Amino acid sequence: MSVRISEYATRSREAIRDRPEVRTAVTGATVAFDEKRRRAYGEVDADSWRRWAEGVKNHLLTHLDDYLAEAEAQLEANGADVHWARDADEARQIVLALAARHSARSVVKGKSMLTEEVELNPALERAGIEVYETDLGEYILQLLDEPPSHIVGPAIHKTLEQVQHLFADRLETDPGGDPDELARAARDVLRDAFINADMGITGGNFLVAETGTVALIENEGNIRLTTSLPRVHVALVGIEKLLPRMSDLAGFLQLTARAATGQPIGCFVSLVQGPASAPGDDGPEEVHVVLVDNGRTDVLLHEHAWEALRCVRCGACLNTCPVYRQTGGHAYGWVYSGPIGSVLDPGLLGLHEAMPLPFASSLCGACFDACPVRIPIPELLLSWREEAQQKGLTPWKERAALAGLATAATRPPLYRAAARIGTRLGATRAARKLPMLSDWSNDRDLPRPSPHTFRQLWRQGIK
Amino acid sequence: MKVALFVTCLADHYFAEAAADAVRLLRHLGCEVTFPDAQTCCGQPAYNAGMSREAVRMADHTMEVFADCEAVVLPSGSCATMVKKFYPRLMEEADRAVQAAALADRTFELAEFIMRRLGVTRLGDGLAGRRVALHQGCHALRELRLETEPAVLLEGAGAEVVPWEAAEECCGFGGLFSVKMTDVSAALADRKLDSLPRVDWVVSGDGGCILQLDGRGRARGDGVEFVHLATALWRGVDGWAGEAMAERDSGGRHGRSNGQAGRRLE
Numbered sequence: 131m132s133v134r135i136s137e138y139a140t141r142s143r144e145a146i147r148d149r150p151e152v153r154t155a156v157t158g159a160t161v162a163f164d165e166k167r168r169r170a171y172g173e174v175d176a177d178s179w180r181r182w183a184e185g186v187k188n189h190l191l192t193h194l195d196d197y198l199a200e201a202e203a204q205l206e207a208n209g210a211d212v213h214w215a216r217d218a219d220e221a222r223q224i225v226l227a228l229a230a231r232h233s234a235r236s237v238v239k240g241k242s243m244l245t246e247e248v249e250l251n252p253a254l255e256r257a258g259i260e261v262y263e264t265d266l267g268e269y270i271l272q273l274l275d276e277p278p279s280h281i282v283g284p285a286i287h288k289t290l291e292q293v294q295h296l297f298a299d300r301l302e303t304d305p306g307g308d309p310d311e312l313a314r315a316a317r318d319v320l321r322d323a324f325i326n327a328d329m330g331i332t333g334g335n336f337l338v339a340e341t342g343t344v345a346l347i348e349n350e351g352n353i354r355l356t357t358s359l360p361r362v363h364v365a366l367v368g369i370e371k372l373l374p375r376m377s378d379l380a381g382f383l384q385l386t387a388r389a390a391t392g393q394p395i396g397c398f399v400s401l402v403q404g405p406a407s408a409p410g411d412d413g414p415e416e417v418h419v420v421l422v423d424n425g426r427t428d429v430l431l432h433e434h435a436w437e438a439l440r441c442v443r444c445g446a447c448l449n450t451c452p453v454y455r456q457t458g459g460h461a462y463g464w465v466y467s468g469p470i471g472s473v474l475d476p477g478l479l480g481l482h483e484a485m486p487l488p489f490a491s492s493l494c495g496a497c498f499d500a501c502p503v504r505i506p507i508p509e510l511l512l513s514w515r516e517e518a519q520q521k522g523l524t525p526w527k528e529r530a531a532l533a534g535l536a537t538a539a540t541r542p543p544l545y546r547a548a549a550r551i552g553t554r555l556g557a558t559r560a561a562r563k564l565p566m567l568s569d570w571s572n573d574r575d576l577p578r579p580s581p582h583t584f585r586q587l588w589r590q591g592i593k
Numbered sequence: 594m595k596v597a598l599f600v601t602c603l604a605d606h607y608f609a610e611a612a613a614d615a616v617r618l619l620r621h622l623g624c625e626v627t628f629p630d631a632q633t634c635c636g637q638p639a640y641n642a643g644m645s646r647e648a649v650r651m652a653d654h655t656m657e658v659f660a661d662c663e664a665v666v667l668p669s670g671s672c673a674t675m676v677k678k679f680y681p682r683l684m685e686e687a688d689r690a691v692q693a694a695a696l697a698d699r700t701f702e703l704a705e706f707i708m709r710r711l712g713v714t715r716l717g718d719g720l721a722g723r724r725v726a727l728h729q730g731c732h733a734l735r736e737l738r739l740e741t742e743p744a745v746l747l748e749g750a751g752a753e754v755v756p757w758e759a760a761e762e763c764c765g766f767g768g769l770f771s772v773k774m775t776d777v778s779a780a781l782a783d784r785k786l787d788s789l790p791r792v793d794w795v796v797s798g799d800g801g802c803i804l805q806l807d808g809r810g811r812a813r814g815d816g817v818e819f820v821h822l823a824t825a826l827w828r829g830v831d832g833w834a835g836e837a838m839a840e841r842d843s844g845g846r847h848g849r850s851n852g853q854a855g856r857r858l859e
Contacts, residue, residue: 139774139776142774142776142777143776143777146776146777146780147776153780157784161758452762452763452765452781452784453763453774453777453781455784456777456780456781456784457777457780486773488643489769489770489773489774490774490777491767491770492731492763492765492766492767492770492771492778492781493641493731493767493770494731494735494762494763494767495731495732495735495736496731496735496761496762496763498735499735512640512641512643513643514643515641515642515643516643516644516645517643518643519642519643519644524642524643528642528769529644532638532639532642532644532647533644533647535634535638535639535647535651536636536639536644536647536648536650536651538633539633539634539636539650539651539654540633540650540651540653540654542630542631542632542633545633545634546633549602549605549606550606553606553607567772569772569773569775570771570772570775570808572775573775573776573778573779573809573812574779574782574805574808574809574811574812575807575808575811575812576808577607577804577807577808578607579606579607580606580607580608580609580610581609582609583605583606583609584600584604584605584606584608584609584612584613585600585605585630586609587609587610587612587613588613588616588628592613592616592617593617
């Protein structure tokens with residue numbers, strides 16, 4: 131997925147003004163997800179769970195080298211092959227080489243944000259391989275040639291009517307078909323794809339170092355088929371997705387499902403531990419785990435941003451975010467959108483590439499309350515903003531205005547005079563021509579100052 | 594108790610009568626109110642923009658102004674959060690951080706002060722029969738965790754606080770956010786206004802939120818009436834006492850002024 135973050139202002143405006151159905155669909159779905167998450171948190175001691183999960187991930191991230199070595203050794207002991215990808219290109223080359231070795235012509239995929247991040251599908255298609263996304267939402271988007279707009283619900287920005295129209299056109303379903311009929315039509319296509327696929331590609335929600343187990347959470351059963359039916363299973367896993375022990379996984383499976391969808395646990399949890407042990411046994415003949423860095427080590431070394439690596443990709447921060455709800459994910463311009471994208475993307479891509487995402491937030495703090503691993507997203511946004519100011523990535527007028535405010539605010543008489551003049555000026559028609567106030571007054575009436583300031587009232591005596 | 598009022602920039606200039614109502618309310622509750630004249634801006638605009646050096650300069654000034662005060666009360670959850678939560682975070686030297694933490698302990702948002710420091714929950718019956726929607730500023734709600742205090746005080750004064758689907762959602766102000774991301778910011782306000790139930794007033798303890806929602810509401814022609822929490826609580830004590838609030842607040846220039854008018858929409 132190409133990076134279009136710098137177009138955020140334009141793309142968010144377009145989403146709001148020109149595609150009102152996106153806002154309706156996204157707000158409706160995220161409000162419902164968020165309510166389920168709140169209820170599911172309320173059923174358990176969510177605060178303690180979240181603190182525990184934060185601690186486990188912090189321990190993992192501060193001992194990542196040890197756990198990566200342990201995971202590799204365990205996976206190999208289980209008969210899986212381990213590959214290391216420094217960046218997106220290496221990740222693609224590893225998968226392409228595996229596909230070539232097995233003369234793969236057709237691939238089925240489970241939903242994976244990491245494969246979006248490394249732009250795997252276009253590379254496979256260029257190599258002449260047929261790629262089937264098998265998650266229903268991803269399948270819809272593949273037909274439309276659109277990237278996912280949400281970590282958990284990739285097609286969350288689509289309405290039922292849009293899918294009915296698409297499926298009637300492409301799969302010859304009844305234009306008024308209900309969601310069950312639409313899912314059945316997709317299933318008919320995908321069943322054949324599963325049976326004919328030479329290779330199954332998935333991501334990985336977790337990788338347990340102790341046992342070399344890739345854990346995958348889903349609700350549709352397509353990942354179960356992707357990991358078990360084709361002869362070869364390739365799992366791309368970000369290096370931060372490790373968990374130390376199997377007992378940690380028990381907690382994370384429950385917490386992640388509650389955070390993501392409000393479920394006590396996903397409908398399907400697949401634990402992939404290696405290939406079939408003997409011919410004729412269940413499971414693929416080969417299992418390959420590709421451990422992908424692609425900027426994660428840089429994030430880990432960053433003074434503040436490393437905390438974002440605790441992320442389990444549940445999407446809870448997107449669901450609760452009032453900003454995300456207005457525009458959906460595409461406006462953000464890259465794979466990871468919403469609050470977590472705004473703190474992770476600057477780390478993975480570099481801050482310059484990710485501007486202005488750290489500013490695409492009102493700092494309302496709802497994301498922190500929702501986050502199952504307590505990533506302090508508002509604080510991370512602020513530290514990215516600070517870095518942006520220091521590197522001169524923000525408008526100089528903005529920096530000058532705020533420096534001026536600080537100067538005035540430490541000189542009370544100057545401050546009082548400036549504030550009074552500024553307020554009165556801000557209420558006049560001329561204000562509509564001032565840089566910042568003109569932006570304000572495009573969508574809002576100008577604020578009306580009080581007839582007397584509080585200072586004047588105080589001097590007169592308050593009765 | 595001796596209480597220093599930290600009026601905040603927006604209340605000084607846009608919600609002056611609400612700030613005066615905060616003074617009336619605090620005096621009514623037995624406090625002696627002072628107003629340190631050297632107070633300026635708490636520094637939040639710079640802090641939120643990532644300009645922490647400038648924010649520290651303003652924090653230093655404010656800490657000096659309020660150094661000897663027994664209690665500091667602000668008619669704003671957002672500015673109160675700046676002092677209580679963000680000043681200690683901003684101070685790099687240990688002794689300054691300790692001073693910031695000490696000031697934080699003595700600093701309160703208005704409703705917080707009334708309930709948590711004074712222990713008062715019943716102000717009077719002045720809001721009997723009034724239907725209000727409560728917009729909680731994000732900082733008051735999620736940093737100060739004033740999840741119940743403003744509603745308890747309003748209901749204690751007889752108001753009916755009407756459920757509002759988007760009650761806890763951000764209004765989209767966010768200071769700089771409202772001018773940097775103006776379309777998204779306005780869309781957030783629309784979500785609040787579109788889901789608003791029928792009420793007499795929308796009450797909020799933060800002037801910034803009221804400027805945003807009222808500015809958007811007037812541009813849309815919604816005719817919603819916004820009232821600052823300080824005014825609503827003072828009315829809870831005082832009722833109306835035969836006074837025409839709209840006239841008092843607007844000096845007769847506007848039908849309603851920014852969130853300060855108390856005229857019922859009926």
